Amino acid sequence: MTTITSVLVANRGEIACRVVRTCRELGIRTVAVHSDADADALHTRVADTAVRLPGSSPADTYLRGDLIVKAALAAGADAVHPGYGFLSENAGFARAVQGAGLVWVGPPPEAIEAMASKTRAKELMGIKPLREVTEADLPVLVKAAAGGGGRGMRVVRRLADLDAELSAARAEAASAFGDGEVFTERYLGGDAGGRHVEVQVLADTHGTVWALGTRDCSLQRRHQKVIEEAPAPGLSARLTGELHSLAVRAARAVSYVGAGTVEFLVAGGRAHFLEMNTRLQVEHPVTEAVFGVDLVAEQIRVAEGHALDGEPPALHGHAVEARLYAEDPAHDWAPQTGRLHRLAVPDGVRLDTGCTDGDDIGVHYDPMLAKVVAHAPTRAEAVRKLAAALERAVIHGPVTNRDLLVRSLRHEEFAAARMDTGFYDRHLPGLTTPAPDPHAPLAAALADAHGRSRFGGWRNLASQPQVKRYAMAGEEHEVRYRHTRDGLAAEGVRVVHADARLVILEAGGVRRRFEVSRYGDRVYVNAAALTALPRFPDPTTQHAPGSLLAPMPGTVVRVADGVTEGAAVEAGQPLLWLEAMKMQHKITAPATGVVSALHATPGRQVEVGTLLAVVEATP
The missing domain is CATH 3.30.470.20 (ATP-grasp fold, B domain)
Incomplete structure (x- = not known):
């Protein structure tokens, strides 16, 4: 039996903080690693010790297993927890950790190897991926063989798009996981009404394997989960039992140890094996909540050699x-x-x-x-x-x-548990239609008026109407108010109270509170975000029609073949790709026309709002 006293968390962000929290409860010291970009990140502040990994990109830092092992040894750690993502499903890293005499808080490298490649995992479960894609196979899913989180995944509906999507998926997978292998399989997603259902497994070194219930993770964007729940609603007892049985079978097939998740696409009342993730999942807290367990603590106990109880706890x-x-x-x-x-x-x-x-x-x-x-x-x-x-x-x-x-x-579909993986394909426009609070700009203006007044917002003499302009939900709003002998006033409402942080308005006999916070020209009124605008617009900020501006800071990774100044393009045609936050983002032509200017070149770093290209629309 091993006793772990100090754990290096080979990760960052939320999961690193999560592991540190449990370790602290167990009396275990913690070591964080961080890139230069994360030098003052929360996970470095909550851990007992932090070790720098020089650089900022994942490839130079969190994907450098050699540097992480050195950090663990230098900091005196006796175990390594990989979290999720990065090197968590890298068998070579697991072997390097064990080879350095450290405890690996995860499954055996051989189990990772068998399941980390989705192609080999499917073959192990008797499923063969597509070798050649034909018209009859469409739509297909291009998928990274390693890693997860939706990176390196593309739905392809036309054969003509396959090569380009394969290249993009390989580049994205290599950037996120250090492995550019991809494969294709038939797409059984939203078009088929499929649900993404998974089973949490936990196994010890003594032959016990728990199936800790199901989770539904059908609400996804870009194949990455957004909302998850446990247990998966609406499954029959027969199908639930089948899912549990298949998950345990997958774990036993590779002599699995520790926490893992077996994922399925459930369609037409049948379960289709997708993959096994040989690590902790992002959504593990919902399983912890309904079973009353701490999965990180169980991972550590299993790594120390402790046995699980014969049966898992009851679900509540x-x-x-x-x-x-x-x-x-x-x-x-x-x-x-x-x-x-x-x-x-x-x-x-x-x-x-x-x-x-x-x-x-x-x-x-x-x-x-x-x-x-x-x-x-x-x-x-x-x-x-x-x-x-x-x-x-x-x-x-x-x-x-x-x-x-x-x-x-x-949403009524989610409330009735009738959702599937095509939920956002169907409902995104309605779910993202702006619904701004009509009184938010006035509340912002009144709070600003109080905050700027040397007399605390109240004057003895009436004044001329004051005008403020705000941008909210993509639209400009102009509001008017007045300073009166009784305080601030505006048409259509009664100003019950106004100070720099709280405004209370009464309209139609209904009194509402508005909490206001301001950071520079950015104003938050309850849940509404506004931008204070100057009285007169700055003409230098105007752009020609058809201008394509960078929607985020990032790197231009590719310009589409044939896209040059003077080239004719069609509305919706991909022009270039930006990489940011480990994902590639496609920039398309806003209209059919001609590229009159092209400022984007591969490798160029751009800030949000940078002019990338201009497409002049043709009549």
């Missing part, structure tokens, strides 16, 4: 998790960067995060800010609880998917 209630991303769902899920001024959720839900107030969200890593988890006796109660917590959360900083999450949880 329902849990739902939402991933809060710094991204804009209304604009092709573009990742967002900038200062996270404030992140707070109400009591009563679990918040797992790798960032805190004042942190900068950069371009190098995944845009997930946090996971919010609600647990309740029933599914309906858990969903209601999570939606309310997200709606009331205070999030000041980059644009996030918070509104999308709230609307998704309250």
Whole structure:
């Protein structure tokens, strides 16, 4: 039996903080590793010790197993926990950890090797991937053989697009996992009404394998999960039993040890094996909530040689998790960067995060800010609880998917558990239609008026109407108010109270509170984000029609063949690709016309708003 006293967490962000939290509860010292971009990240601050990995890109830092092993030895760690992503499913890294005399908190390298390549895993389960794609096979899914998280995945519906999508998937997989191998399989996603259902397994070194229930992870964007829940709703006892049996069979087939997840596509009442992830999943908290276990603690106990009980604990209630991303769902899920001024959720839900107030969200890593988890006796109660917590959360900083999450949880299809992996393909426009609060700009203006007045916002004499302009939800709003003998006033409402942080308005007999925070020209009024505009627009900020601006900071990785100045293009035609936060983002022509200017070149680093190209529309 081994006793672990110090763990190096070979990861960053939320999962690194998550592992550190459990280790601290167990009395185990922790060591963090960090890139230069993460020098002051939260996971480095909560760990007992931190070791620098020179560089900022994943390839130079978190994917350098040799540097991580050296860091563990230098810091006196006796074990390594890989978290998820990066090197968590890299058999070579696991062997290097063990070869250095350290305890590997994960499955045997041989099990990782057997399952980490999705092609070999399918063959092990008796499934053969497509070798050659024909018209009859369409649509197909191009998928990275290693890693996960939706990276290196593409749905291909036309044979003409296959080669380009294979190249893009290889590049994305190599950047994220250090392995560019991809394969193709028939796509059984949203078009077929399929659901993504998975089984959590936990196995010890004494031959016991637990199947810790099911999870439904059908709500996905870009093949990456957004909302997950446990147990998966609406499954028959027969299908649930079959899923458990297949998951245990997969684990036993490779002599699995530790925590792992077996993923399935459930369609037409049948389970189709997808892959086995030989690591902890992002969505593991929902399983922890309904089974009352700490999976990280169990991973450590198993690594020390302890035996699991003969039967897993009983399941209680329902849990739902939402991933809060710094991204804009209304604009092709573009990742967002900038200062996270404030992140707070109400009591009563679990918040797992790798960032805190004042942190900068950069371009190098995944845009997930946090996971919010609600647990309740029933599914309906858990969903209601999570939606309310997200709606009331205070999030000041980059644009996030918070509104999308709230609307998704309250959508009738999700509430009735009739969702599938095509949920966002069908409903995204309706879920992202702006619904700005009409009183938010006025509240911002009144708070600003109070904050700027040397007399605390009140004057003895009436004044001329004051005008303020704000941008909100892509539109400009102009508001007017007046200073009167009785205080601030505006048409259509009664100003009950106004100071720099709180405005109370009464309209139609209904009184509402507006909490206001300001950071430079950015103003937050309850859940609404506004930008204070100058009184007169700056003509130098105007761009010609058809201008393509970088939607995020990133690197130009490719310009489409034949796209040069003077080239004719069609609306929707891919022109170039940006890489940011380990994902590639396609920039397309806004209209049919001619490329009159092209400023993008492969390898160029661009900031948000950088002019990439101009397409002049043809009549």
